[in-house]
Amino acid sequence: MKKNESITQDLLNSFSDLELDAEEKAAPKTIENEDKNLIELKNIHKTYLIGVEGVAALRGVSLKVKRGEFLIIFGKSGSGKTTLLNIIGTIDTPTKGSLSVCGTKISAKTKDKTLAHLRLKRIGFVFQSFNLLSLMTALENVEMPMILDGSIPSKERRSKAKKALKRVGLSERLYHTPSKLSGGEQQRVTISRAIANSPDLLLLDEPTGDLDTKNTKIVLHLLLNLNLKENVTLVMVTHDITLKDFADRVIWMRDGLKLSEEVINPERKNNVRKSLLDETNDWLQVNNLAFEEDSFKSSNFQNFQNTTFRNPNQYKHLKNSSSVKKRTQITKEQIMQELGKIAPNVSFKKFYSDQETN
Numbered sequence: 030m031k032k033n034e035s036i037t038q039d040l041l042n043s044f045s046d047l048e049l050d051a052e053e054k055a056a057p058k059t060i061e062n063e064d065k066n067l068i069e070l071k072n073i074h075k076t077y078l079i080g081v082e083g084v085a086a087l088r089g090v091s092l093k094v095k096r097g098e099f100l101i102i103f104g105k106s107g108s109g110k111t112t113l114l115n116i117i118g119t120i121d122t123p124t125k126g127s128l129s130v131c132g133t134k135i136s137a138k139t140k141d142k143t144l145a146h147l148r149l150k151r152i153g154f155v156f157q158s159f160n161l162l163s164l165m166t167a168l169e170n171v172e173m174p175m176i177l178d179g180s181i182p183s184k185e186r187r188s189k190a191k192k193a194l195k196r197v198g199l200s201e202r203l204y205h206t207p208s209k210l211s212g213g214e215q216q217r218v219t220i221s222r223a224i225a226n227s228p229d230l231l232l233l234d235e236p237t238g239d240l241d242t243k244n245t246k247i248v249l250h251l252l253l254n255l256n257l258k259e260n261v262t263l264v265m266v267t268h269d270i271t272l273k274d275f276a277d278r279v280i281w282m283r284d285g286l287k288l289s290e291e292v293i294n295p296e297r298k299n300n301v302r303k304s305l306l307d308e309t310n311d312w313l314q315v316n317n318l319a320f321e322e323d324s325f326k327s328s329n330f331q332n333f334q335n336t337t338f339r340n341p342n343q344y345k346h347l348k349n350s351s352s353v354k355k356r357t358q359i360t361k362e363q364i365m366q367e368l369g370k371i372a373p374n375v376s377f378k379k380f381y382s383d384q385e386t387n
């Protein structure tokens with residue numbers, strides 16, 4: 030590592046020494062039909078208690094999602110979409126019902142360690158609000174789930190993170206902190222963070238909600254690529270009805286129930302996918318070069334075409350800029366606080382106790 034690359038990296042490396050026990054390292058128990066149904070929910074209920082009152086967010090949802098499927102969940106605000114996604118992602122637990130995710134049967138008895146393993150190894154999360162760690166570079170952000178994994182040596186981690194960022198066309202943005210990235214670029218960092226550990230399943234909660242049309246298409250292109258080329262299963266919550274025909278299947282939620290579902294006509298689906306991939310292919314090729322940030326923020330494609338391109342080497346100075354030097358003052362406590370934003374419920378007790386005994 031170059032001397033001035035970052036003290037932060039040393040801090041991050043120190044977390045990699047965490048020992049996972051045998052249970053965490055072992056592959057989750059596989060059930061017979063994993064290949065057929067990556068997700069299986071039976072009669073899932075979720076009631077939140079507010080004081081003495083119960084809010085019925087889910088009222089008996091059954092759902093099967095096949096490996097490699099692209100499923101979109103629509104529904105009005107408050108219909109239970111995010112709750113459903115959180116239960117699939119094992120971030121939340123149902124009040125009643127049974128589920129299995131990526132071959133692991135989840136019940137009230139499932140140990141935290143097993144759930145943490147599932148979340149870190151098999152499932153990637155992408156949220157509307159990006160949830161990037163503001164003090165860290167794009168590269169460090171993408172490394173984070175692998176640091177939490179604890180079993181990947183730092184060199185391999187770094188190389189995987191670089192590859193993941195390359196796959197979303199951000200090779201020239203490795204050392205940028207989130208505030209130096211456009212919204213579209215930030216969402217691409219979160220996608221590369223979600224895929225760096227090669228998950229089977231991506232759970233996406235309004236991933237294009239804060240993006241303009243062009244960046245929505247770019248994100249969709251990246252997701253379709255993962256789905257079609259790598260068989261990554263996609264479950265996406267969105268309010269954007271124009272995305273419907275890109276999915277294999279859509280479901281509509283209302284008042285905590287699955288109201289209806291529709292399998293998308295394959296011909297229509299293939300046509301919209303093809304035209305999107307054709308259109309965005311050109312943009313992504315251009316994006317392999319570094320470009321002026323203001324032009325990228327513009328949704329005007331004409332402006333984008335007129336962008337002045339920089340040689341990627343011209344960005345090297347950013348590594349030595351004063352803002353980067355200042356960043357090295359981050360404390361471990363700050364990093365721990367930020368970690369909570371991207372991996373809620375992941376066994377942090379262990380991290381904290383490790384910190385205390387150091």
Ligand SMILES: Nc1ncnc2c1ncn2[C@@H]1O[C@H](COP(=O)(O)OP(=O)(O)OP(=O)(O)O)[C@@H](O)[C@H]1O
Binds near residue numbers: 077084105
């Ligand atoms: N932690 C919580 N505590 C109490 N009630 C909650 C909690 N989370 C969600 N709810 C309630 O559960 C219901 C479903 O919420 P959920 O966030 O799943 O809906 P949604 O369809 O994702 O809505 P939106 O589209 O606005 O994000 C709502 O009535 C909501 O107020």
